[in-house]
Amino acid sequence: MKAVIAIIRRDLLLAMRRKSEVLTALFFFIIVTSLFPLGIGPEPALLKKIAPGILWVAALLATMLGLSRLFAPDHADGTLEQMALSPTPLGLLIAGKITAHWLTTGLPLVLLAPVLGIQFDLDTEALGILVLALLLGTPLLSLIGAIGAALTLGVRGGGVLLSLLVLPLYVPTLIFGAGAVEMVVSGLSAAGHLSLLAALLAVAVFFAPWATTAALRIALE
Amino acid sequence: MLTATALSCVRGERLLFAGLDLALKPGEWLHVQGENGAGKTSLLRILAGLSPPAAGEVRWQGEPIRTLAEEYRRHLLFLGHHGAVKEELTPLENLSFAAELDGAALSEAEALAALSRFGLRGREDLAVRFLSAGQKRRVLLARLAVRKATLWILDEPFTALDVKAVELLSNLIVEHVRGGGICILTSHQSIPLPNGKVLKI
Numbered sequence: 001m002k003a004v005i006a007i008i009r010r011d012l013l014l015a016m017r018r019k020s021e022v023l024t025a026l027f028f029f030i031i032v033t034s035l036f037p038l039g040i041g042p043e044p045a046l047l048k049k050i051a052p053g054i055l056w057v058a059a060l061l062a063t064m065l066g067l068s069r070l071f072a073p074d075h076a077d078g079t080l081e082q083m084a085l086s087p088t089p090l091g092l093l094i095a096g097k098i099t100a101h102w103l104t105t106g107l108p109l110v111l112l113a114p115v116l117g118i119q120f121d122l123d124t125e126a127l128g129i130l131v132l133a134l135l136l137g138t139p140l141l142s143l144i145g146a147i148g149a150a151l152t153l154g155v156r157g158g159g160v161l162l163s164l165l166v167l168p169l170y171v172p173t174l175i176f177g178a179g180a181v182e183m184v185v186s187g188l189s190a191a192g193h194l195s196l197l198a199a200l201l202a203v204a205v206f207f208a209p210w211a212t213t214a215a216l217r218i219a220l221e
Numbered sequence: 222m223l224t225a226t227a228l229s230c231v232r233g234e235r236l237l238f239a240g241l242d243l244a245l246k247p248g249e250w251l252h253v254q255g256e257n258g259a260g261k262t263s264l265l266r267i268l269a270g271l272s273p274p275a276a277g278e279v280r281w282q283g284e285p286i287r288t289l290a291e292e293y294r295r296h297l298l299f300l301g302h303h304g305a306v307k308e309e310l311t312p313l314e315n316l317s318f319a320a321e322l323d324g325a326a327l328s329e330a331e332a333l334a335a336l337s338r339f340g341l342r343g344r345e346d347l348a349v350r351f352l353s354a355g356q357k358r359r360v361l362l363a364r365l366a367v368r369k370a371t372l373w374i375l376d377e378p379f380t381a382l383d384v385k386a387v388e389l390l391s392n393l394i395v396e397h398v399r400g401g402g403i404c405i406l407t408s409h410q411s412i413p414l415p416n417g418k419v420l421k422i
Contacts, residue, residue: 006321010310017309017348078303085269087295087324221272 003088004096011100021066022104029062029109033116044121051120052130052181059109059134060170063141067166068159070101070149071216084220094216095209098146106138122185129184129194136197137177143201143208144169150215172200222246223268223372223403228277230263237263238422241277245418247371250394250404252412255422261407262302262376264422268405269299269374281372295324298370300378304361308350312341312360315349319364327367335366339389354381362386365393373397375406 015022036054037047074080074097083093113134114127122130148166152158180193222245229239237260245251255261267274270286270293279286286293306315313332320327336345339359349357358381365373373394379387394404395414406412 003322003324006318010307010314010318013314014307014309076303077307078301078305079307081271081299081301081303082305082319082322084271085294085297085299086322087291088322089291093322 001092003086004092007083007093007096008100008103011097012103015100015104021069022108025062025065025105026108026112028065029058029112030116032058032061034119037119047120048122048185051117051122051126052178052185054120055113055117055130055181056134056137056174056178059113059138060141060167060174062109063105063138063145064163064166066101066105067145067149068152068162070097070146071153072149075153075219080216080220084217090216091209091213094146094213098142098209098212101146102139102142106134106142110134110138122181126181126184129190130181133177133180133190133194133197136194136201137173140173140197140201140204141170143204144173146212147208147215150212150219153216153219173197176200222283223279223281223405224283225268225279226277228264228267228274228279230260230267231275232260232263239276241420241422243420245403245405247401247403248398249416249418250398250406250414251418251420253405253407253420253422254409255407259422261422265299265374265376265405265407266301269297270294271299296371297374298323298365298368298372299374299376300361300364301376304357306349306357306360309348311346311348312336312352312363313345315360316363316367320367323368323370325368331367332363335363336360338366339363339386355383355386358382359386362390362393365390365397371402373402373404373406375404377407377409379408379410379412 033055040046071080084090086093110131113130117127117130145166148162151165152162155161176193176196180190180197183190183193224244226242228241230237243251253261253264266272268279281289281293313336316332316335317327333345336342339362341356341359341363344352349360362378378390382390391412391414398404398416
């Protein structure tokens with residue numbers, strides 16, 4: 001367990017040292033979600049309708065931005081080898097890396113979303129559900145993305161392949177995440193969509209680190 | 222005690238070596254020699270358990286390393302071509318992170334002592350990307366001084382080192398082997414250390 005905490009701490013430290021990577025994703029999210037209200041014009045009813053979809057698509061693409069760099073630097077400098085040779089099971093260490101990825105890319109999006117949601121005239125209740133849905137959904141994006149990042153590790157042109165591989169797998173998260181906010185906007189309960197997101201998250205927490213580890217072991221051989 | 226029986230290795234379509242046997246007792250070290258591309262690194266990776274052999278088996282204290290898994294890795298220190306040294310972190314951070322990954326406790330005083338042994342005193346708080354290639358290797362090798370592993374597997378440990386560092390590293394290996402450790406290394410130089418075996422592939 002100590003080694004897992006060490007991995008998380010080190011990745012956060014590295015993210016602090018190379019700030020540009022984290023900030024790129026964050027600014028991408030801010031700019032994309034701000035361009036839509038400017039481009040579409042001040043029509044509150046329309047903005048309110050498209051808000052959940054736009055916020056979610058932007059969050060999804062922002063997560064994708066840094067995904068190919070999740071394992072690539074560690075693979076290039078031999079850290080991944082050392083992780084595989086650690087007495088701590090590799091699966092746990094990988095779970096630590098995914099946690100750090102969520103803390104640096106997912107969590108800032110969750111915290112920023114309510115501020116950006118105001119541009120779309122979302123009320124307090126919808127903003128609350130948006131935060132809740134993102135809180136359940138962004139770890140899911142990191143977990144699924146890690147499988148793709150591991151599978152395309154060391155592949156030439158891996159970036160494009162990664163998008164083709166991961167984006168279809170993001171579809172359920174997008175549908176249920178955006179759906180939850182849409183429900184509240186149209187005055188219904190979001191409980192169903194949120195439960196489904198939570199169920200997806202529970203399955204992914206269990207299987208994704210395992211699948212990622214299996215893919216990384218192939219890349220290491 | 223490390224034994225390997227009838228190891229063979231296939232890379233791509235090519236058979237690199239076959240029917241390779243070796244046995245190393247505590248207090249012995251092995252110098253793996255061979256031309257570029259002969260399969261030295263592949264052999265070390267197989268012995269470390271990073272890649273499976275095409276045929277044959279590696280055993281540690283009589284048990285296959287596949288089944289020992291984590292128990293074997295507790296006794297193992299493998300240093301490959303790439304340093305596993307993070308450019309953005311300082312030597313001190315790199316060293317303590319490596320120790321935490323190994324599940325070993327390392328106090329700051331111990332880490333500093335190891336770094337100063339490798340002539341990195343005064344540079345422990347400088348990001349590694351500001352160090353020279355040789356100094357980067359020294360950061361990596363400082364791990365040898367702090368990690369209490371029985372089996373060392375070192376891939377080209379002498380590259381990019383100056384005369385003084387080569388001597389330091391040789392002393393460290395001699396110390397390790399005298400203390401009942403086992404060391405396997407590859408190098409194109411001849412190494413004047415006692416009690417060595419040579420394996421040509």
